[in-house]
Structures are given as structure tokens and as C-alpha cells.
Amino acid sequence: MALDLTASSLDITRTICDIPSVSGDEAMLADAIEQAVRPLAHLEVIRFGNTIVARTQLGRAQRVVIAGHIDTVPINDNVPTKDVDIDGEPHLWGRGTVDMKGGVGVQLKLAAELTEPVVDITWMWYDNEEVAAALNGLNLLSAARPDLFQADFAILGEPSNGQVEGGCNGTLRAIVRTHGMRAHSARAWVGENAIHGAAPILARLAEYRAKEVAVEGLVYRESLSAVRISGGVAGNVIPDLCEVEVNYRFAPSKSAADAEAHVRGVLAGFEVEITDAAEGARPGLDAPIAQQFVTAVGAEPRPKYGWTDVARFSALGIPAVNYGPGDPHLAHHDQERVPTAQIDAVERGLRAWLTGA
Amino acid sequence: MALDLTASSLDITRTICDIPSVSGDEAMLADAIEQAVRPLAHLEVIRFGNTIVARTQLGRAQRVVIAGHIDTVPINDNVPTKDVDIDGEPHLWGRGTVDMKGGVGVQLKLAAELTEPVVDITWMWYDNEEVAAALNGLNLLSAARPDLFQADFAILGEPSNGQVEGGCNGTLRAIVRTHGMRAHSARAWVGENAIHGAAPILARLAEYRAKEVAVEGLVYRESLSAVRISGGVAGNVIPDLCEVEVNYRFAPSKSAADAEAHVRGVLAGFEVEITDAAEGARPGLDAPIAQQFVTAVGAEPRPKYGWTDVARFSALGIPAVNYGPGDPHLAHHDQERVPTAQIDAVERGLRAWLTGA
Numbered sequence: 001m002a003l004d005l006t007a008s009s010l011d012i013t014r015t016i017c018d019i020p021s022v023s024g025d026e027a028m029l030a031d032a033i034e035q036a037v038r039p040l041a042h043l044e045v046i047r048f049g050n051t052i053v054a055r056t057q058l059g060r061a062q063r064v065v066i067a068g069h070i071d072t073v074p075i076n077d078n079v080p081t082k083d084v085d086i087d088g089e090p091h092l093w094g095r096g097t098v099d100m101k102g103g104v105g106v107q108l109k110l111a112a113e114l115t116e117p118v119v120d121i122t123w124m125w126y127d128n129e130e131v132a133a134a135l136n137g138l139n140l141l142s143a144a145r146p147d148l149f150q151a152d153f154a155i156l157g158e159p160s161n162g163q164v165e166g167g168c169n170g171t172l173r174a175i176v177r178t179h180g181m182r183a184h185s186a187r188a189w190v191g192e193n194a195i196h197g198a199a200p201i202l203a204r205l206a207e208y209r210a211k212e213v214a215v216e217g218l219v220y221r222e223s224l225s226a227v228r229i230s231g232g233v234a235g236n237v238i239p240d241l242c243e244v245e246v247n248y249r250f251a252p253s254k255s256a257a258d259a260e261a262h263v264r265g266v267l268a269g270f271e272v273e274i275t276d277a278a279e280g281a282r283p284g285l286d287a288p289i290a291q292q293f294v295t296a297v298g299a300e301p302r303p304k305y306g307w308t309d310v311a312r313f314s315a316l317g318i319p320a321v322n323y324g325p326g327d328p329h330l331a332h333h334d335q336e337r338v339p340t341a342q343i344d345a346v347e348r349g350l351r352a353w354l355t356g357a
Numbered sequence: 358m359a360l361d362l363t364a365s366s367l368d369i370t371r372t373i374c375d376i377p378s379v380s381g382d383e384a385m386l387a388d389a390i391e392q393a394v395r396p397l398a399h400l401e402v403i404r405f406g407n408t409i410v411a412r413t414q415l416g417r418a419q420r421v422v423i424a425g426h427i428d429t430v431p432i433n434d435n436v437p438t439k440d441v442d443i444d445g446e447p448h449l450w451g452r453g454t455v456d457m458k459g460g461v462g463v464q465l466k467l468a469a470e471l472t473e474p475v476v477d478i479t480w481m482w483y484d485n486e487e488v489a490a491a492l493n494g495l496n497l498l499s500a501a502r503p504d505l506f507q508a509d510f511a512i513l514g515e516p517s518n519g520q521v522e523g524g525c526n527g528t529l530r531a532i533v534r535t536h537g538m539r540a541h542s543a544r545a546w547v548g549e550n551a552i553h554g555a556a557p558i559l560a561r562l563a564e565y566r567a568k569e570v571a572v573e574g575l576v577y578r579e580s581l582s583a584v585r586i587s588g589g590v591a592g593n594v595i596p597d598l599c600e601v602e603v604n605y606r607f608a609p610s611k612s613a614a615d616a617e618a619h620v621r622g623v624l625a626g627f628e629v630e631i632t633d634a635a636e637g638a639r640p641g642l643d644a645p646i647a648q649q650f651v652t653a654v655g656a657e658p659r660p661k662y663g664w665t666d667v668a669r670f671s672a673l674g675i676p677a678v679n680y681g682p683g684d685p686h687l688a689h690h691d692q693e694r695v696p697t698a699q700i701d702a703v704e705r706g707l708r709a710w711l712t713g714a
Contacts, residue, residue: 169543173592185604186526186663188567188580190686195583195601199559206553210545223545226552227592232585235530235604235633239584244552247542247592276592306543329547 003036005112009347010092010340013105016070017096018080023071023135026050026127030070033108033125042115043123046148050127051137053148054111056120062289063120063150065313066350067138068104068157068324069129072096073332084337091337099331102338103157103324106347110354118356122151129309133278138309142316153289154313155350158304159326162342162349164294165304166218166283166321168311169249172259173227173276176201176244176267183238191238195231198242202226204266205246213251216283218303220251224266245275249305252280252314281311284319297323297349323349360393362469366704367449367697370462373427374453375437380428380492383407383484387427390465390482399472400480403505407484408494410505411468413477419646420477420507422670423707424495425461425514425681426486429453430689441694448694456688459695460514460681463704467711475713479508486666490635495666499673510646511670512707515661516683519699519706521651522661523575523640523678525668526606529616530584530633533558533601533624540595548595552588555599559583561623562603570608573640575660577608581623602632606662609637609671638668641676654680654706680706 003015021029030050038045043054050070072095081094092102104125111123126137133139142149158165178198183191210222224246231242246267250259256277264272284290285301294301304310304322313320325342351357360372378386387407395402400411407427429452438451449459461482468480483494490496499506515522535555540548567579581603588599603624607616613634621629641647642658651658661667661679670677682699708714 171543171593184663184689185580185582185584186528186606187686188582188606189578193562193582195586196559196563198586199556199563202553202556202559205550206556221546223542225542225545225550225595226588227542227594227596228589229552229555229586229599230589231583232587232602235584235602236528237584238582242586245589245592249543249545306541329544332541 003032005036005108009106009109009343012108013097013102013343014081014092016101016105017094020075020079021071022074023128023131026071030127033070036108037111040112043111048141048144049137051141052125053122055122056117058116058120060118060120062152063122065122065124065151065154065318066107067124067126067154067309068100068107069127070104070125071127071130072099073130076334078334078336090340092340093337095336097338098159098326098336100158100324100326102326102343103159103346106325106343106350107157109347110350114354117354119354121354122148138312142312149316149318151318153287153293154310154318154320156308156310156320156322157324158308158322159324159328159331160304160322161327162325162345164297164299164301164321164323166285166301167215167252167281167314168304168307169220169222169251170254170256170259170280171278171307172248172250172256172263172274174246174263175273175275176246177271178242180238180240182233182240185236185238188238194239194242198231198244201244201267201270208266213253215251215253216286218283218301220303221305222251223249224263250280252282255279278307278311280307281314281320284314284321287319290319290321293353296353299349360389362393362465366463366466366700369465370454370459370700371438371449373458373462374451377432377436378428379431380485380488383428387484390427393465394468397469400468405498405501406494408498409482410479412479413474415473415477417475417477419509420479422479422481422506422508422511422675423464424481424483424511424666425457425464426484427461427482428484428487429456430487433691435691435693447697449697450694452693454695455516455683455693457515457681457683459683459700460516460703463682463700463707464514466704467707471711474711476711478711479505495669499669506673506675508675510644510650511667511675511677513665513667513677513679514681515665515679516681516685516688517661517679518684519682519702521654521656521658521678521680523642523658524572524609524638524671525661525664526577526579526608527611527613527616527637528635528664529605529607529613529620529631531603531620532630532632533603534628535599537595537597539590539597542593542595545595551596551599555588555601558601558624558627565623570610572608572610573642575640575658577660578662579607581605581620607637609639612636635664635668637664638671638677641671641678644676647676647678650710653710656706
């Protein structure tokens with residue numbers, strides 16, 4: 001399916017949603033994007049796996065990365081897209097419309113249109129964002145081609161309701177274990193029940209009141225949640241092990257070590273094994289270029305709660321924000337849909353800033 | 358392997374342990390038993406699947422069923438049997454020595470030896486006791502041949518340390534559920550965490566103090582235990598369901614309906630689904646024949662905690678007790694072993710009663 005980048009952002013979004021590209025299966029969409037941008041004289045195009053990079057080389061004083069992932073979570077009877085009206089407002093409905101082909105549609109249109117932006121732009125459309133970090137196209141590209149990550153600012157088109165969402169919380173996972181002693185459940189008092197032993201873990205999590213932490217003027221709301229629990233051997237055995245997996249989402253002012261110490265403190269007295277940790281990203285809104293961007297697009301900055309790839313840019317020392325159409329609460333939802341007006345608004349906002357209008 | 362029933366109970370036990378007969382694989386042992394008892398003129402022998410029945414028809418005033426299962430739980434490097442000394446006391450070590458081929462060994466010896474017992478005896482050696490009730494040989498036989506279950510008293514050779522253990526607790530299983538609402542764990546406050554919601558369930562189970570209940574002079578200790586817990590969707594999702602499986606072991610003075618009401622009371626406020634219930638068996642020691650038996654074998658009656666097939670006899674209106682060599686705590690244990698003196702003692706006890714000595 002050929003991609004016409006002179007079409008509207010909405011129609012480009014529709015077309016790239018209707019080319020299914022569940023994580024691991026992005027080749028056809030990457031091909032379509034490459035074929036659409038390769039002929040454009042103002043862009044240097046680099047392909048890396050199913051990640052496409054297209055950049056201007058105008059010698060501008062500043063360079064901005066504008067990026068979006070092209071994969072989606074699995075389809076659930078919600079492709080192809082449909083036009084639907086909700087409360088009189090037109091929406092594009094279907095998998096990927098929110099996360100995040102609306103943002104990619106706008107980016108593709110502007111990549112073709114803006115031959116003379118006021119800053120140099122490195123467009124990046126990458127694969128495997130919805131799966132393990134080891135497969136993430138942006139992650140792999142940054143390892144293989146660090147030269148492409150020389151930039152003053154980065155914008156990720158993740159859904160943010162057309163507002164600017166700065167930074168993101170960090171995330172840490174841990175397994176909390178209780179141990180006991182097996183026995184036949186007919187003689188329960190001979191053993192020690194590890195599931196009963198987990199009662200204070202759940203009580204502490206249920207009572208836990210998460211902090212709100214201000215970072216560079218934005219307020220990040222934290223959380224500490226059980227995401228899994230398991231224990232038990234058989235229907236007639238007192239279990240000797242119970243495992244509770246917890247997920248701590250922590251403000252970007254904290255390091256992973258701070259987060260670990262906090263979780264160990266809350267769950268003091270229990271065996272805690274940290275299995276996974278990724279630091280958040282500070283909003284980065286104190287950089288002058290970021291302030292200019294926020295002013296130009298006319299948005300009110302908000303904190304981003306979910307972890308996004310802005311944290312990768314942040315870790316590379318590049319201030320980065322999320323800016324895209326769609327309600328993040330509808331990401332991965334079976335009724336995923338984006339108000340078409342938000343697609344238009346993000347297109348206008350980005351164009352205004354990139355053309356200095 | 359031919360079975361010599363003129364050998365000692367210990368040697369018969371050794372031989373039938375060394376013929377592996379894990380549940381479902383009892384045919385070879387059933388064959389050996391059938392071939393050993395078929396030639397005995399004082400016994401009428403009936404084979405039903407891998408269950409062997411052998412009975413005297415002496416026209417005695419009373420009839421006693423003496424039964425034992427011939428299957429074991431899976432072998433774990435503990436067959437063939439070995440003679441071992443523990444603290445100077447000789448033991449037979451290996452799978453089945455306790456549960457319950459020691460008891461079956463004694464029964465086989467006495468079945469051959471006692472041509473003129475003072476009561477008529479129906480010996481039953483049955484398969485599939487260690488697995489689902491639907492496969493249990495005693496259960497199937499009682500449905501197919503209820504005429505074989507006309508008796509005044511029943512003795513099951515389950516391990517009871519050579520003492521008489523009367524009746525057994527009942528058992529009830531239930532699933533206790535909490536419901537919540539899924540959400541991304543980065544925005545935990547949008548959802549409702551079903552695992553956190555299970556905190557009071559575990560707290561109530563941990564705080565629960567089980568009763569001791571006297572029934573016909575024996576004291577039954579109850580218990581209420583979590584045996585399994587599960588919940589969770591993915592590492593970044595607030596779970597909407599948590600399930601706790603509980604097992605209530607209740608005194609034989611309570612009906613299954615009593616037990617259900619008790620569990621629903623303890624877990625009031627939560628969704629409780631009863632999945633399985635089996636009533637216990639009253640000790641049956643008030644029957645005169647039972648009292649004579651206890652006196653003859655010279656044992657002190659104790660309560661049995663674990664559910665055994667005495668409950669099937671009890672449900673048929675036949676008073677029934679457990680009487681066999683071996684420590685029930687070592688049943689299913691990888692170091693399963695029986696003091697040989699207990700095998701001898703049970704043989705002497707049963708012989709004394711059955712011969713009126």
C-alpha cells in the first residue's frame with residue numbers, strides 16, 4: 001500500500017493504522033514509510049532494521065529529534081479503522097489510532113511538507129516499542145548509531161491529548177517472598193503457611209499512600225502496587241512459598257537506588273528481590289528550546305505518568321517531551337480512538353513551532 | 358513375583374513394596390495377591406478390576422471388613438526397600454512401607470492364617486486410593502457390589518502408629534475471590550487493585566484460631582488454611598481478580614452444611630465459592646464391637662485428622678477405625694519407613710481380637 005504524504009494527517013493516520021504492524025511484524029509499514037520518504041530531496045534517509053530515520057541537513061543552529069514508534073499492541077477486532085462520532089465529535093477508531101499512529105501520521109505529513117524548518121530535524125520512526133526493551137528500535141539505534149542522537153531537544157509523539165507532557169515516572173519491579181514449611185493441610189499446625197505469612201505484605205500495600213512529588217514545576221503522582229501474586233502446591237498442602245510482584249512508579253527526581261531503598265523500607269522484614277528498574281526522566285522544560293516549544297504550540301505542560309522513551313533521550317542528556325494526539329487512557333484499549341481535531345491541533349502546533357510562524 | 362503368605366508380615370510387606378504399584382499401575386500387585394489367596398479353601402475370592410475381595414463364610418454372628426489400599430504415591434528413588442536402623446531400632450525403609458503396605462502385609466498374612474476367626478471377615482485390597490475419589494477402588498466396589506458391604510464394623514489398615522485412630526475430620530475447599538478494576542500500573546489510582554483487596558482475607562486466615570472439638574470422647578483439631586493464591590494480569594497492569602483457595606478441616610460432629618456456614622462466616626463480605634466438600638466420620642467407638650476391638654488390641658483410641666476411607670464406611674452406617682503400623686507424618690515422605698516392631702504389634706493385636714485370644 002503506497003503512502004501519499006500530501007494527504008491529510010488524518011488520512012495518513014488511517015492508512016498506517018490499516019497496515020497492521022503489531023510488534024515484531026512492522027516490516028510492511030516500515031517499507032511503506034521508507035518508500036514514501038526516500039524520494040524527498042530535503043531528507044537524508046537511513047534504514048536500520050524496521051526503523052526509518054530521515055533528517056534535514058540545513059546547518060541550522062539547533063537540531064530536534066521528532067520520533068514515534070510504528071508498532072502496536074495486538075489487534076482485537078479493531079482494525080481496519082472506522083470513522084465514528086462520539087457526542088457529535090468526529091473520531092478515528094481502531095488499534096493504533098491513539099498509541100501512536102496519530103502522532104506518526106502528523107510527523108510523516110510534516111516531514112514531507114517542511115523542506116525549510118527553522119531547526120534541523122531528525123525524524124525517527126521505530127519498531128518494537130510495545131515489547132521488551134532489548135527489542136526496542138530506538139534503543140538498538142542509539143547503541144548502533146549514537147551519532148544520530150546529537151540533538152538539542154526531542155519530541156516523542158506519544159498520546160498526550162494534544163498537550164505537552166514532560167518527563168516520566170520511573171518504574172521498578174520486585175518480587176517479595178514469604179517462606180514457610182510444607183505440611184499436609186489435615187495437620188496444618190505442623191507446617192507454617194507462607195500465604196498466611198503474606199498478609200502483612202498485602203496490608204502494607206493496601207494502606208500505602210503514594211506521594212505527589214513536584215519536579216521542575218510539574219507534580220508527579222507515584223504508586224506502589226501488587227501486580228501479581230502466587231503461592232500453593234496442591235489442594236491438601238500447606239504452602240511453603242508465596243510471591244508477590246510489586247511495581248513502584250516513582251518521580252523522576254529519584255534514582256533507581258532511591259526507589260529500591262523506598263520499596264525495601266515499605267516491605268521491611270520481608271525478602272525483596274529487585275527484578276527490573278528504569279529511571280524516569282525529568283521534564284526537561286527548563287531548557288530554553290523546550291520553553292520556546294511549549295509557547296509556540298500553546299500548551300500547558302503536564303507530568304507524564306507512564307514510562308515512555310523520553311527517558312532514553314533524557315539519559316542521553318537530551319531534554320525530551322511527549323506531544324501527540326489521543327488520550328493515553330485509551331492506549332491499548334479495545335475501543336481505542338482519537339478525536340480528529342486533536343490530530344489537526346498537533347499538526348498545527350508542530351508546524352507553527354518548526355516554521356517559526 | 359509369587360507372594361508367600363506363610364512368610365512373616367515384615368517379609369510380605371517387603372515383597373509387596375518391591376512390586377511397584379503407583380496409583381493406576383496396580384495390576385501386577387493385584388495379580389500377585391489374587392494368585393496368593395485364590396488357592397485358600399477358607400476364602401471366597403472376588404476380583405473387581407484391581408481390587409481383590411476375600412471373605413470367610415462361617416456363619417458367624419458378626420462380620421468385619423478389614424481393608425487396605427495397595428497403591429502408593431509416586432516413587433522417588435525409594436524403591437526397593439531397605440532394612441535400616443534408626444536409634445538402634447530396626448525399620449523397613451521405602452515407598453509404601455508406611456502408606457500402607459505394612460498394614461496390607463499384616464492383613465495378607467492373617468487372611469491366610471486365620472481359617473477359623475471368631476467373626477466372619479471380608480478382606481478388601483483396593484486400588485487408586487491416592488488419586489481422585491472417582492477412581493477409588495473401594496468407592497467403585499461399594500457402588501457395584503453393595504452386598505459386599507454388609508458388615509458390623511470395619512478396620513482400615515492406614516498408618517496410625519499401631520494405635521487405634523477413630524473417625525476422621527471432614528474437608529471442605531472453597532475459592533474466595535476479590536474483584537477490582539484493571540488499569541495501567543502507571544496510573545494505579547484509575548483502577549482498583551484486587552490483590553490489595555485480598556489483604557483482609559489473608560489477615561483473617563492468619564489470625565484464625567482453630568477449634569478443638571470433642572466427639573465421642575476423642576478431641577479433633579480443626580484448621581482453616583489458604584492452600585493456593587493467584588492474581589495478576591501482567592507486570593504493568595492493576596489486577597482485577599485475586600483468588601484464594603482455602604481448605605477447612607472440620608470435626609466429624611459437623612455436617613458439610615455446618616462447615617460451609619462456618620467458612621462463609623469467617624470470610625463474610627467476600628465472594629466464596631464452595632468447590633469440594635467431604636464430611637468426616639464419627640469415631641464409631643461407641644459400638645460394642647468397636648469397644649471389644651479396642652480392648653483386645655490393647656490400644657488407646659485417638660482421633661484421626663486426615664480424611665481416610667473410614668468415612669466411606671461411616672457413610673454406609675458401618676463403624677470404622679484406622680489401625681495400622683507406621684507414622685502418618687511419614688506417609689508420602691521421601692524417607693518413608695516403618696519400625697518393624699509396629700508391624701509385629703499390629704499383627705499380634707489383630708490376631709488376638711480375631712481369634713478371641
